[in-house]
Structure formats: C-alpha cells, structure tokens
Amino acid sequence: NAGVTQTPKFRVLKTGQSMTLLCAQDMNHEYMYWYRQDPGMGLRLIHYSVGEGTTAKGEVPDGYNVSRLKKQNFLLGLESAAPSQTSVYFCASSYQGLGYGYTFGSGTRLTVV
Amino acid sequence: TQLLEQSPQFLSIQEGENLTVYCNSSSVFSSLQWYRQEPGEGPVLLVTVVTGGEVKKLKRLTFQFGDARKDSSLHITAAQPGDTGLYLCAGANAGTYKYIFGTGTRLKVLA
Numbered sequence: 001n002a003g004v005t006q007t008p009k010f011r012v013l014k015t016g017q018s019m020t021l022l023c024a025q026d027m028n029h030e031y032m033y034w035y036r037q038d039p040g041m042g043l044r045l046i047h048y049s050v051g052e053g054t055t056a057k058g059e060v061p062d063g064y065n066v067s068r069l070k071k072q073n074f075l076l077g078l079e080s081a082a083p084s085q086t087s088v089y090f091c092a093s094s095y096q097g098l099g100y101g102y103t104f105g106s107g108t109r110l111t112v113v
Numbered sequence: 114t115q116l117l118e119q120s121p122q123f124l125s126i127q128e129g130e131n132l133t134v135y136c137n138s139s140s141v142f143s144s145l146q147w148y149r150q151e152p153g154e155g156p157v158l159l160v161t162v163v164t165g166g167e168v169k170k171l172k173r174l175t176f177q178f179g180d181a182r183k184d185s186s187l188h189i190t191a192a193q194p195g196d197t198g199l200y201l202c203a204g205a206n207a208g209t210y211k212y213i214f215g216t217g218t219r220l221k222v223l224a
Contacts, residue, residue, distance in 0.1 A: 004155075043156075043201070043214040090155050101146045104155030 002026050006091050006105035013081045013112045021076040021108050023091030031094045032074040033058075033102065034066060036087040043090070049074055050097065081112045117202055117215035125221045129191050134218045136185045136202035145185050145204040147176055156201055182207070192222045 004025045013019055023032065034046040045058030049068040063085060065077045074093075078085060088109050092102040120135045136145070144163045148156035160169050162178035162185060169176045173196075175188040185202055202215040 042216055045212075092155070100144075101158040101161050102156075103158065104148075106153070106155050 004091055004093055004103050004105035006108050008108060010109050015081060015083060015112060017081050018079050021089055023074045023105060024072055025093040026072065027093060027103065029093035029095050031097055032068065033092045034076045035090045035092065037090060038087050083112045086110060086112045117204060117213050119202060119215040119218045121218060123219050125223065126192055128193060128222055128224050132189050132192055134187045134200055136215050138183050141182050141207045142204035143207040145178055145202060147187055148201040148203065150199040150201060194222045194224050196220060197222050
C-alpha cells in the first residue's frame, strides 16, 4: 500500500546545479501535483498534470519544469538551482480534480547553498 | 487573492482539553477538506465536507461546514498527544476552480 512515493528524501545542491525529483503513485490517479511548503507561506502549487502527457503551470512555476510521460510518474526538474528554491517539496495525487482531496507523498527536503 | 485564514495559528494545550480550530474565507467553496501533517511527513486527508451545514465526526474529531460554505471548524474532544501536528484546511473555490490551502494551525498537546 505505497500510495505516493517521493525520492530522494533529502538533498543538498550547490547554486547552479540541476536535479530531478521523482514522484510515483500506484493508485491509478489521473491528477498529480507538485507543491512547495515554506514557513509562513503555506503550500504553494508549482505545476500540475490532469493526465498522462499533460502539464500545466501553478502558482509559482518559475525555475521549475515537469514531465508526465507515464500516468504513474510525475517528475519535477530544477535546471539551475537557486537558494530561493530551498524548501520542502511535496508531490500529491487525486483520482479526480478539485474537491476530492489529495494523497501526499512524504516530501523532499531540498537545500540550495 | 483567495485566502483561507485559519485561527488560531498556534495552540498548546494539556491532554484531555477540548479545542476548536477555525477556517474562514470570504469566498464560497464547493467542498472543503481537512488535513493533518506531522513533522517530516506530508499532509494526510482527514475529511471532506461538501454540503452547507454538514457535520462529520471522526472519533474525537468533529468537522463542520458553514451554512454559506465560506467557513469550517474542527473540534477535538479530549485531546491526546497523538493529535499533535499541523492542521490544514483546503478548499475548491466555487468561482475560480482553484484549490486553496489554509494558513495552518499548529497544535501541540502536552501529556
């Protein structure tokens, strides 16, 4: 009963480095989301996907890219990391769209130095 | 900007006490969820309320959706240390179709 799995759990990057955060769900959910959570800012939507092969921008998309090549996977990429991207990143999925509640992964704590 | 304001922001109580957390907005929501998040983990969905005036109970937790679907409350009876965590409300805005998270209430229950 895995639900939503995120890897890695922790990562430290130097400014300018790139990395990809992986998210996998085994619930056959259509919708997937990437959020970042910062103290005092709450959860903010970065990008989302309403199905395999689709992606869309959320509230804070700058500096991030995503891909949804397979229904079960949603990847978040940072091309050139900046200290402002230090945050905890959460992936979530839902069977349908708005109003049905999300299943979240356990998060990735990213520090950019 | 649509906001879901939660109050109080922080709450520290003794085991056995009762408490209520509020989630308020000026916007109408088609549905509203409550989540609990423990340190180092992602939010976990507790409940969904859809109908104005709806009340749902989950053991010692009682959730209510306001009649006008603009606000909600979470009441915990006889709080236990295991209730410690960050409580988040979130809603699907009926007008903009955006899903918004509340500002959060951090609860600590002392044994």
